[in-house]
Every structure is written in structure tokens, then in C-alpha cells.
Amino acid sequence: MGFHLCSQAFHSTPTPTHNQFLHSISRGFVRTRVSNLRAMQQEEEPKHLGKVRVPHVLTVAGSDSGAGAGIQADLKACSARGVYCSTVITAVTAQNTVGVQGVNVVAEDFVREQLKSVLSDMHPDVVKTGMLPSPGIIKVLCQSLKEFQVRVASVDNTNFVKEALVVDPVMVSTSGDVLAGPLILASFREELLPMADIVTPNLREASALLDGAPLQTVGDMRSAAKSIHDIGPRNVLVKGGDLPESSDAVDVLFDGKEFYEFRSTRIITSNTHGTGCTLASSIAAELARGSSVLSAVKIAKRYVGSALDYSKDILIGGGRQGPFDHLMKLKHNALPCMRRPFDPSDLLMYAVTDSRMNKRWGRSMSDAVKAAIEGGATIVQLREKDTDTGDFLEAAKTCLEICRRHNVPLLINDRIDIALACDADGVHIGQSDMPARVARTILGPDKIIGISCKTPQQAEKAWIDGADYIGCGGVYPTNTKENNITVGLDGLKTVCLESKLPVVAIGGIGISNVRAVMELGVPSLKGVAVVSALFDRECVLTESRNLLRAIMDSTKAVK
Numbered sequence: 001m002g003f004h005l006c007s008q009a010f011h012s013t014p015t016p017t018h019n020q021f022l023h024s025i026s027r028g029f030v031r032t033r034v035s036n037l038r039a040m041q042q043e044e045e046p047k048h049l050g051k052v053r054v055p056h057v058l059t060v061a062g063s064d065s066g067a068g069a070g071i072q073a074d075l076k077a078c079s080a081r082g083v084y085c086s087t088v089i090t091a092v093t094a095q096n097t098v099g100v101q102g103v104n105v106v107a108e109d110f111v112r113e114q115l116k117s118v119l120s121d122m123h124p125d126v127v128k129t130g131m132l133p134s135p136g137i138i139k140v141l142c143q144s145l146k147e148f149q150v151r152v153a154s155v156d157n158t159n160f161v162k163e164a165l166v167v168d169p170v171m172v173s174t175s176g177d178v179l180a181g182p183l184i185l186a187s188f189r190e191e192l193l194p195m196a197d198i199v200t201p202n203l204r205e206a207s208a209l210l211d212g213a214p215l216q217t218v219g220d221m222r223s224a225a226k227s228i229h230d231i232g233p234r235n236v237l238v239k240g241g242d243l244p245e246s247s248d249a250v251d252v253l254f255d256g257k258e259f260y261e262f263r264s265t266r267i268i269t270s271n272t273h274g275t276g277c278t279l280a281s282s283i284a285a286e287l288a289r290g291s292s293v294l295s296a297v298k299i300a301k302r303y304v305g306s307a308l309d310y311s312k313d314i315l316i317g318g319g320r321q322g323p324f325d326h327l328m329k330l331k332h333n334a335l336p337c338m339r340r341p342f343d344p345s346d347l348l349m350y351a352v353t354d355s356r357m358n359k360r361w362g363r364s365m366s367d368a369v370k371a372a373i374e375g376g377a378t379i380v381q382l383r384e385k386d387t388d389t390g391d392f393l394e395a396a397k398t399c400l401e402i403c404r405r406h407n408v409p410l411l412i413n414d415r416i417d418i419a420l421a422c423d424a425d426g427v428h429i430g431q432s433d434m435p436a437r438v439a440r441t442i443l444g445p446d447k448i449i450g451i452s453c454k455t456p457q458q459a460e461k462a463w464i465d466g467a468d469y470i471g472c473g474g475v476y477p478t479n480t481k482e483n484n485i486t487v488g489l490d491g492l493k494t495v496c497l498e499s500k501l502p503v504v505a506i507g508g509i510g511i512s513n514v515r516a517v518m519e520l521g522v523p524s525l526k527g528v529a530v531v532s533a534l535f536d537r538e539c540v541l542t543e544s545r546n547l548l549r550a551i552m553d554s555t556k557a558v559k
């Protein structure tokens with residue numbers, strides 16, 4: 001089963017004109033300031049002062065126990081797009097990658113109660129519908145939307161849409177199981193579609209909403225989009241993923257005036273369960289964030305394409321059609337050598353690379369890292385001050401493979417972008433680099449963050465900001481880092497005694513003085529970080545072995 005990548009919208013008529021843009025405004029599709037408007041209103045109420053209103057989609061859909069589609073897909077898609085998602089469940093399905101084994105429709109009164117709970121309190125920006133298993137539930141939904149004035153007036157005097165309604169007319173699951181029978185069609189046509197800002201049928205659904213004739217060409221899709229538009233929705237997106245004999249996937253959007261075609265390369269994957277729900281909820285999420293319909297569709301398609309491409313080789317379930325990874329993270333964690341959590345004893349012999357030294361001794365970054373690890377390095381930091389970004393990234397990927405093979409953490413000095421791009425285990429940052437609190441937000445809870453500290457105050461702040469360890473130095477004078485103040489053994493001891501985080505000592509440390517450092521015997525001091533003692537030498541392997549022996553001897557002596 002294929003799907004598409006790299007959506008590209010192009011007009012069947014020349015490029016969009018200013019008039020078309022104005023037209024889209026007058027149709028109420030420019031939603032940019034909805035949240036701002038609300039925020040302004042809320043400013044008057046003291047209890048909301050200082051609070052930020054977040055974009056919000058309410059999904060009214062069925063639950064999928066396999067979590068590839070339905071409510072679960074909507075929650076994941078909205079989360080991935082940074083939008084809050086509330087849920088009204090219309091049916092509970094027993095479902096997996098093989099098919100739908102059972103459906104339990106939620107009582108109409110209870111659907112009404114859920115709608116009331118959310119709409120009376122939370123004021124979503126967009127309502128998105130999925131599986132609506134009975135005409136009665138559609139009636140309840142339409143009544144509730146009217147009662148709570150969702151989509152009653154899409155354009156107010158200031159041209160801002162108040163709320164939008166996205167309808168995914170779910171009828172048949174991707175496995176071919178019927179989720180909403182033919183009785184639903186009349187309710188869709190007569191009640192829900194006329195209220196919708198956008199409806200997103202696939203080929204089969206578009207055909208069912210019309211006269212039942214199969215859609216086989218892009219021309220058929222255009223005619224269908226126009227005919228469905230006549231039923232009342234402001235925009236119609238006919239999805240052509242199943243169009244026969246097409247190497248590309250083509251979707252057609254009709255806004256009542258213009259046709260837009262989105263063409264993209266099919267992604268060859270069987271992990272497509274839930275693409276329809278995900279596309280519709282991603283469109284809803286973009287509308288909630290203030291996009292126009294056209295750009296919401298464009299961005300949503302791009303997002304779904306990226307998620308499918310990322311997930312094309314993941315394995316969940318034994319059926320014909322697997323789910324995909326909305327957050328695009330699962331594969332990283334499933335790599336054969338999954339990183340274990342940071343352990344302070346990792347700091348024992350901390351090897352920090354230096355591009356100039358490696359160049360001087362004619363070895364690559366990865367050769368240097370390999371030798372240091374074979375010699376006993378317990379953690380590695382790539383500190384490459386004058387390597388081009390592209391080269392740094394490629395070398396970092398190679399070093400990461402080596403480190404993963406040996407279960408040794410790999411950190412990147414300063415460059416959070418490189419750490420993210422190669423999925424390194426973390427970063428080491430200094431007092432003048434990106435603030436640790438921001439780095440933690442960007443990197444998430446699992447990555448290792450080390451911070452350079454010279455004082456107990458800096459150590460305290462590092463702990464508060466969510467660092468994992470601190471590097472303290474320069475302990476001794478060094479030529480490796482210019483203009484670096486030396487704190488000496490006393491300064492190191494003071495910081496170690498105050499630090500709530502494990503400490504690694506750095507600066508001018510080598511085989512001749514490592515004993516003096518480790519014999520400080522302060523419990524928080526877990527090891528030494530070295531650059532020149534390993535890398536400004538002819539044989540990194542020998543130096544690493546010798547230094548590790550000296551560290552071990554001195555720690556034994558302390559005990």
C-alpha cells in the first residue's frame with residue numbers, strides 16, 4: 001500500500017492572486033488571530049492573567065484499541081503538531097492490524113453529555129469528526145454544535161473564524177470493515193456536511209456521498225469535489241491515495257472557486273493504518289493554530305508524509321496494515337544498542353576530542369574515539385571547535401556507532417543541533433552557551449546534559465536547571481582552552497563539596513597529577529576529563545590504558 005510524500009500544491013489556474021487571498025479572507029479562512037482575540041478577552045478576567053491560551057481541537061470519533069486510527073491517532077497527531085486535543089468518544093472498537101473484531105456504539109445521551117462537558121467549558125478552536133456510527137449520533141452532534149454555537153457563524157465582523165468544523169466522513173476502515181453504514185449517508189448530506197468548513201473523503205467515501213459511481217481519474221475526483229461542495233461544505237478535499245495505476249498520489253482540494261492539486265510520490269509501506277484520521281486531525285490542528293485551509297492541508301499532508309516515511313519499516317502487529325509513528329521517535333529507542341540511563345560512574349575517564357590535535361597526529365575523529373574507548377574511556381565528548389558543520393555531523397554519526405557498540409555515552413560540546421541531528425546521548429555546555437534550562441527543553445528528559453561550573457553558585461544553578469553532571473576546572477593551567485581561569489584543587493574541592501550533581505574535574509590533568517585530583521576523596525567527584533593527555537599524544541590507546549590504570553589506583557588508594 002502506498003502513500004505520498006512531499007506534497008506540492010499547484011493551481012489549475014495561474015498563481016494565487018491578491019484577489020484570491022482576499023477571497024479566502026472573506027470566506028473566513030484566515031484564522032490567525034483567534035487565540036489572540038480570546039487572550040485579549042481573557043485579559044479582563046483576573047484569573048486568566050498571565051496564562052497562555054493554547055490551540056485546541058476537539059475530536060468526536062471512535063476509539064481504536066490498536067491505537068493506529070480513531071481517537072488515538074487524533075490525540076497523537078495533535079500532540080505532534082503542538083495542539084491540545086480533547087475527545088468525545090462515539091464508539092469503542094476492538095481493532096488491531098488485522099481488522100475490526102467488534103464495535104460498541106456509545107449511547108446517544110452519553111455522546112451528548114461528553115459534548116456538553118467539553119463545549120461548555122473548554123471552547124475548542126476546531127471540532128473534527130471521525131467515526132459517527134449512527135444517524136442519532138450525528139443528530140446529537142449537530143444539535144450540540146448549534147447549542148454551543150460552534151460553526152453557527154463562521155465569520156464575524158472582523159473576518160476571524162470563530163470555530164471551524166473538519167469532517168472526515170469515515171465509513172469503512174482501512175482493513176475494509178464497515179464503521180458507519182449507508183443509513184449515515186443521508187445524515188452526512190443533510191445535516192453535517194452543510195456545517196463543515198472542510199470535508200475529507202477518500203475515493204470510496206466521495207463516491208458513496210454521491211451516486212455510488214467509482215472514481216477512477218483525477219477528472220472524476222474534481223467532479224466529485226464539485227458535487228460534494230454543492231451539498232454545503234466550504235471546502236472539499238478528495239484524497240486519491242487509492243487511485244488505480246498512478247505512480248504519484250494526487251489529492252484534490254476544491255474551495256468553491258478554485259481546484260488545487262497536491263501531488264506527491266507514493267511511500268511504499270504497509271504502515272498506513274490511520275492515515276485518514278491523522279490527515280484530518282492534522283488539518284484541524286493547523287486550522288486551530290491559525291492557518292488558512294489551503295496551508296493547513298499543505299502542512300498536514302507534509303506532516304503525514306514525513307511520519308509515513310519515517311515509519312515505513314517499523315513493525316507493530318502481524319496484520320496487513322500496521323500503524324505508523326506519529327511522533328517519529330520509536331525507531332530511535334528501538335536501536336539494537338539502546339542507551340541506558342546516565343550513570344555518574346560514566347564520568348570516571350572522560351575523553352574530550354580536539355580536531356587540531358587529531359589533525360596534528362594525522363588521525364580522524366572516529367579513529368581517536370575508537371582508540372580512547374578501547375583504552376578504557378568511559379564517556380566521550382566531541383569538542384570540535386573548527387570542524388565544518390556538515391563534516392562534524394558525519395563524523396559524529398560514525399563516532400556514535402562506535403560508542404553505541406561499546407555502550408559508552410557520546411556527548412557533543414556546545415552544538416545542540418549536532419546532538420539532535422545524530423541523536424547523540426547528550427551535550428556538554430558552558431556558562432556562555434545556550435542556557436541549560438533551554439537545552440533541557442529542547443533535548444527532552446532523557447538526554448545527558450553536562451555544564452561547566454567554577455563556583456558553588458553555578459553548581460547550584462546547574463542542578464536547578466536540570467543538568468546531569470558538572471565539569472569543574474581548569475584545575476591546572478592548560479594550553480587547550482585559551483583564557484580559562486584556573487580554579488586549582490581548592491576551587492575544585494569547594495565546588496565538589498557544595499554540588500548536588502556528580503562532578504568531573506577538567507583542565508591540565510594527566511598521568512602525573514591525576515592522583516592528586518582523585519585523592520581529594522570528595523564523594524561527588526566521579527572522575528577526570530582530559531583532552532591533551534590522550535589526544536595530543538602519539539598513541540591514544542596506550543595513553544588511555546595508562547591513565548585509566550592511574551585513576552583506578554588512586555581511587556583504590558582513597559578507599
Ligand SMILES: Cc1ncc(COP(=O)(O)OP(=O)(O)O)c(N)n1
Nearest residue numbers: 413428429430431452471472506529
Ligand atoms: C567535561 C567538560 N567540562 C568542561 C568543559 C568546558 O566547556 P565550556 O566551558 O563550554 O568550554 P568549551 O569546551 O566549549 O571551550 C568541557 N568541554 N567538558
Ligand SMILES: Cc1ncsc1CCOP(=O)(O)O
Nearest residue numbers: 474478480507508530531532
Ligand atoms: C575544555 C576545558 N575546559 C576547562 S579546561 C579545558 C581544557 C582541558 O584540556 P586539557 O585536558 O588538554 O588540559
Ligand SMILES: [Mg+2]
Nearest residue numbers: 414429430433
Ligand atoms: Mg562551550
